[in-house]
Amino acid sequence: MADLSNDFVGIKSPNPFWLASAPPTDKAYNVERAFKAGWGGVVWKTLGEEGPPIVNVNGPRYGAIWGADRRLLGLNNIELITDRDLYINLREIKQVKKDWPDRAMIVSLMVPCEEEAWKRILPLVEETGADGIELNFGCPHGMSERGMGSAVGQVPEYIEMVTRWCKAYTRMPVIVKLTPNITDIRYPARAAHAGGADAVSLINTVSSIVSVNLDTFAPEPEIDGKGSHGGYCGPAVKPIALNMVAEIARDPETAGMPISGIGGVTTWKDAAEFLALGAGNVQVCTAAMTYGFKIVEEMISGLENWMDAKGHRSLNDVIGRATPNVTDWQYLNLNYVAKASINQDACIKCGRCHIACEDTSHQAITSVVDGRRHFEVIEEECVGCNLCVNVCPVENCITMEPLAAGTTDKRTGQKVEKKYANWTEHPNNPSVEAAE
Ligand SMILES: Cc1cc2nc3c(=O)[nH]c(=O)nc-3n(C[C@H](O)[C@H](O)[C@H](O)COP(=O)(O)O)c2cc1C
Ligand code: SF4
Ligand code: SF4
Numbered sequence: 015m016a017d018l019s020n021d022f023v024g025i026k027s028p029n030p031f032w033l034a035s036a037p038p039t040d041k042a043y044n045v046e047r048a049f050k051a052g053w054g055g056v057v058w059k060t061l062g063e064e065g066p067p068i069v070n071v072n073g074p075r076y077g078a079i080w081g082a083d084r085r086l087l088g089l090n091n092i093e094l095i096t097d098r099d100l101y102i103n104l105r106e107i108k109q110v111k112k113d114w115p116d117r118a119m120i121v122s123l124m125v126p127c128e129e130e131a132w133k134r135i136l137p138l139v140e141e142t143g144a145d146g147i148e149l150n151f152g153c154p155h156g157m158s159e160r161g162m163g164s165a166v167g168q169v170p171e172y173i174e175m176v177t178r179w180c181k182a183y184t185r186m187p188v189i190v191k192l193t194p195n196i197t198d199i200r201y202p203a204r205a206a207h208a209g210g211a212d213a214v215s216l217i218n219t220v221s222s223i224v225s226v227n228l229d230t231f232a233p234e235p236e237i238d239g240k241g242s243h244g245g246y247c248g249p250a251v252k253p254i255a256l257n258m259v260a261e262i263a264r265d266p267e268t269a270g271m272p273i274s275g276i277g278g279v280t281t282w283k284d285a286a287e288f289l290a291l292g293a294g295n296v297q298v299c300t301a302a303m304t305y306g307f308k309i310v311e312e313m314i315s316g317l318e319n320w321m322d323a324k325g326h327r328s329l330n331d332v333i334g335r336a337t338p339n340v341t342d343w344q345y346l347n348l349n350y351v352a353k354a355s356i357n358q359d360a361c362i363k364c365g366r367c368h369i370a371c372e373d374t375s376h377q378a379i380t381s382v383v384d385g386r387r388h389f390e391v392i393e394e395e396c397v398g399c400n401l402c403v404n405v406c407p408v409e410n411c412i413t414m415e416p417l418a419a420g421t422t423d424k425r426t427g428q429k430v431e432k433k434y435a436n437w438t439e440h441p442n443n444p445s446v447e448a449a450e
Contacts, residue, residue, distance in 0.1 A: 016321030027054035055118025088250035090224035152218025170205035177209025215274035219245025252278030263292025282316025
């Protein structure tokens with residue numbers, strides 16, 4: 015059986031599935047049941063500094079996007095950091111860590127961007143016996159207007175400065191949680207690295223308006239006729255998160271810095287993809303909020319089964335395996351040629367592929383042949399774009415088949431070459447001409 019045990023910046027957990035800082039981790043009652051269900055660790059719901067409790071709205075704080083089957087695809091929220099008393103949280107963290115010593119206990123923190131504020135809170139957290147801290151530089155609403163959360167995460171100099179303070183005032187590993195609401199994720203990651211962060215985690219939520227009520231003309235979730243931008247997460251944000259994880263993993267300035275992957279992890283496969291792109295473990299929020307804590311059982315058994323089937327003995331056999339295969343567009347092999355192919359036995363003759371290719375691609379799929387409804391790829395026209403594969407409702411009915419070297423591409427009339435050739439050396443590239 016594959017070994018799922020995880021060592022993330024020296025923090026050990028029985029598996030790589032941690033609950034992200036959010037409502038599932040905001041009290042001992044939740045975290046204990048999460049650990050019973052099998053979660054390897056938690057990042058406790060973000061704590062703020064001592065003082066009057068945080069005030070949340072008293073109406074709806076969530077909005078959502080659904081698929082046609084009402085499956086939740088994206089979740090939007092306008093809630094803030096914990097609204098529970100700092101000392102109650104700290105007491106509970108200490109007790110839960112004592113009761114569950116083999117699980118990772120990370121404490122998420124967000125205090126004002128002042129050295130004294132960080133200096134004050136860090137010893138209090140250290141005293142709980144927690145394994146590490148995560149700096150919440152990501153929250154896109156509510157706290158950012160007060161100069162915290164993404165207001166810090168969008169300024170690399172602040173990230174570096176606060177990370178340095180934390181490294182100076184605690185022995186605990188420091189994980190810097192990054193906001194995706196930024197142009198180029200490599201800059202905040204580099205700043206965290208420069209400040210001495212042990213790791214980064216990403217992504218926090220994406221700034222969003224999830225929908226508008228067309229009767230009241232208010233953004234949703236609606237509070238007395240008004241709405242505010244919130245933070246978007248769940249399956250819909252996974253592609254954004256995967257790309258950002260890969261960007262950091264392959265950036266020479268941050269290569270090797272541990273990454274905790276977050277964003278839309280719902281199945282073992284999502285987790286495996288994050289690991290393959292360079293994440294050392296994953297964190298989960300929306301899937302637990304949608305399906306409950308027990309969803310981790312399927313994540314664990316699914317990952318184990320896949321690793322066993324593929325002969326991966328430990329997570330290290332998977333982590334970062336896809337990173338070298340992420341490249342820039344100009345290095346893709348332009349001599350690689352593929353054509354769509356339709357499995358006639360699987361085809362239900364719905365016609366979607368024909369309409370998509372006919373109206374928006376290359377008019378390369380028939381609809382009627384010899385007076386019969388028949389869908390077949392016209393190789394002379396197919397550019398191999400993959401659109402038909404993506405719109406076909408039958409999985410694996412249309413596949414992309416590479417042409418072997420030496421065969422003739424009926425569209426161009428040219429032989430497929432074996433040698434790799436990319437845009438940087440292509441004769442149509444103006445910079446190639448300029449260099450000659
Ligand atoms: C209701 C809600 C509250 C959240 N609160 C926090 C928080 O207090 N601190 C934090 O760092 N992230 C917070 N997050 C963000 C999550 O930790 C996570 O980064 C994000 O939801 C992406 O993961 P997911 O797609 O698995 O949900 C919150 C998310 C949700 C949905
Ligand atoms: S791959 Fe693109 S061009 Fe080829 S048949 Fe499909 S949609 Fe048309
Ligand atoms: S979309 Fe798929 S199922 Fe529908 S006609 Fe095309 S190949 Fe057949």
